[in-house]
Amino acid sequence: MRDRETKANDDAIAILGGTGDQGLGLALRFAKAGRKVVIGSRKADRAVAAAGEVRHRVPDADVSGFENTEATAKAHIVILSVPFEHTAATVKGVRDALSEGQILVSMAVPLATAVGDGAARTLGIWQGSAAELVKSLAPGGVDVVSAFQNVSAHRLQDLDQPVECDVVISGAKGPREQIMRLCPLVPGLRAVDGGPLSNARIVEEITALLIGMNIRYKLPEGLGIRFTGLPD
Amino acid sequence: MRDRETKANDDAIAILGGTGDQGLGLALRFAKAGRKVVIGSRKADRAVAAAGEVRHRVPDADVSGFENTEATAKAHIVILSVPFEHTAATVKGVRDALSEGQILVSMAVPLATAVGDGAARTLGIWQGSAAELVKSLAPGGVDVVSAFQNVSAHRLQDLDQPVECDVVISGAKGPREQIMRLCPLVPGLRAVDGGPLSNARIVEEITALLIGMNIRYKLPEGLGIRFTGLPD
Numbered sequence: 001m002r003d004r005e006t007k008a009n010d011d012a013i014a015i016l017g018g019t020g021d022q023g024l025g026l027a028l029r030f031a032k033a034g035r036k037v038v039i040g041s042r043k044a045d046r047a048v049a050a051a052g053e054v055r056h057r058v059p060d061a062d063v064s065g066f067e068n069t070e071a072t073a074k075a076h077i078v079i080l081s082v083p084f085e086h087t088a089a090t091v092k093g094v095r096d097a098l099s100e101g102q103i104l105v106s107m108a109v110p111l112a113t114a115v116g117d118g119a120a121r122t123l124g125i126w127q128g129s130a131a132e133l134v135k136s137l138a139p140g141g142v143d144v145v146s147a148f149q150n151v152s153a154h155r156l157q158d159l160d161q162p163v164e165c166d167v168v169i170s171g172a173k174g175p176r177e178q179i180m181r182l183c184p185l186v187p188g189l190r191a192v193d194g195g196p197l198s199n200a201r202i203v204e205e206i207t208a209l210l211i212g213m214n215i216r217y218k219l220p221e222g223l224g225i226r227f228t229g230l231p232d
Numbered sequence: 233m234r235d236r237e238t239k240a241n242d243d244a245i246a247i248l249g250g251t252g253d254q255g256l257g258l259a260l261r262f263a264k265a266g267r268k269v270v271i272g273s274r275k276a277d278r279a280v281a282a283a284g285e286v287r288h289r290v291p292d293a294d295v296s297g298f299e300n301t302e303a304t305a306k307a308h309i310v311i312l313s314v315p316f317e318h319t320a321a322t323v324k325g326v327r328d329a330l331s332e333g334q335i336l337v338s339m340a341v342p343l344a345t346a347v348g349d350g351a352a353r354t355l356g357i358w359q360g361s362a363a364e365l366v367k368s369l370a371p372g373g374v375d376v377v378s379a380f381q382n383v384s385a386h387r388l389q390d391l392d393q394p395v396e397c398d399v400v401i402s403g404a405k406g407p408r409e410q411i412m413r414l415c416p417l418v419p420g421l422r423a424v425d426g427g428p429l430s431n432a433r434i435v436e437e438i439t440a441l442l443i444g445m446n447i448r449y450k451l452p453e454g455l456g457i458r459f460t461g462l463p464d
Binding site: 120152155164165168192193194195199201202203205206208209210212213216217219221222223224225226227228229230231 | 352384387396397400424425426427431433434435437438440441442444445448449451453454455456457458459460461462463
């Protein structure tokens with residue numbers, strides 16, 4: 001864990017695995033909203049290429065690309081958007097780049113595809129959820145928040161349309177509220193208070209349910225979820 | 233299991249535990265839609281009293297009340313609306329009253345309140361879900377379908393308002409589609425194809441998430457859920 005003095009840029013958002021469909025979608029949306037975005041990847045050149053793609057679609061984007069550990073050190077908020085089977089290794093790989101007070105956001109869903117089974121099913125995780133697995137691997141002073149699992153990559157990347165989806169955000173109160181404030185940056189996304197991190201186990205499962213529905217209803221663009229009856 | 237000859241009334245809907253908040257809410261709504269409703273309870277007199285309450289609020293209701301085994305024999309569709317801790321005992325109790333081809337609908341959610349823990353948490357069920365536990369106890373020729381877990385009892389009972397909620401329905405195709413056709417009887421309820429019964433494990437967990445949100449947002453009337461992007 002880095003020293004507190006080298007505190008990461010409070011405005012920037014790092015997205016590890018920002019070269020993937022969902023991570024790139026978030027990068028596009030946050031960049032379009034005017035936030036500084038740092039894309040991380042295992043290979044720096046792939047991250048640089050993804051940053052170029054964001055700049056191509058959002059010409060005034062403040063976006064750059066780096067290898068994951070470098071990207072991690074450049075932002076206060078670090079979003080993990082790697083396939084579940086790479087989640088633990090990615091957290092272990094960036095441990096030393098994390099500093100106290102940073103927020104690590106888990107989007108991971110333990111889909112059974114990680115072991116060759118179907119995407120509409122999940123694996124049981126010893127810690128209760130992928131987010132709690134991430135928490136178990138993160139340095140002590142780093143907050144882990146669960147968010148964005150159920151947001152369609154296709155809809156994120158369709159910049160002309162709002163993303164009609166609620167985002168259930170779980171974790172300790174302070175960091176949870178910081179991540180909730182990211183949602184209004186993306187038109188159509190609404191933050192819903194998901195309580196403690198342990199609730200991530202339910203939110204992660206919903207992704208598998210949505211994938212099954214996408215298959216049954218033949219909706220490659222992907223469904224979203226809304227809660228009815230919430231106060232405005 | 234009863235003989236095929238004594239086939240239950242195809243139009244009637246039996247609701248075991250129809251004296252509870254959610255079961256009574258469904259009874260009111262189905263009765264208001266003109267369907268014959270049979271309320272079941274462990275005590276016949278409580279079922280008769282609940283039927284009287286339905287008739288009081290829906291004056292032309294075709295509703296009656298019976299002890300659970302009698303109620304079970306009177307309808308093609310039998311909805312289990314008892315607290316989770318009574319679910320297995322109720323199924324065992326009505327086994328001999330069930331006949332081949334009947335559909336048993338599980339609304340059960342294994343909330344941790346069953347063992348004295350909180351309502352925003354669930355218990356792990358050996359069979360995967362409460363619905364699959366019901367399936368494991370039901371006679372072979374009886375179809376088990378999972379539905380209605382996330383529909384607010386308060387909103388069901390408020391007959392002047394639509395119930396803004398999607399109902400994810402899981403089970404084998406034929407019986408699943410029969411239960412999906414019940415949803416349009418209740419204004420605002422929409423049926424969503426939830427695929428095989430094993431998906432009930434996710435749908436049941438969503439109830440615990442909604443209960444936690446109801447507590448955090450102080451919404452005693454209860455949240456609902458909608459999926460965005462479904463075809464009309």
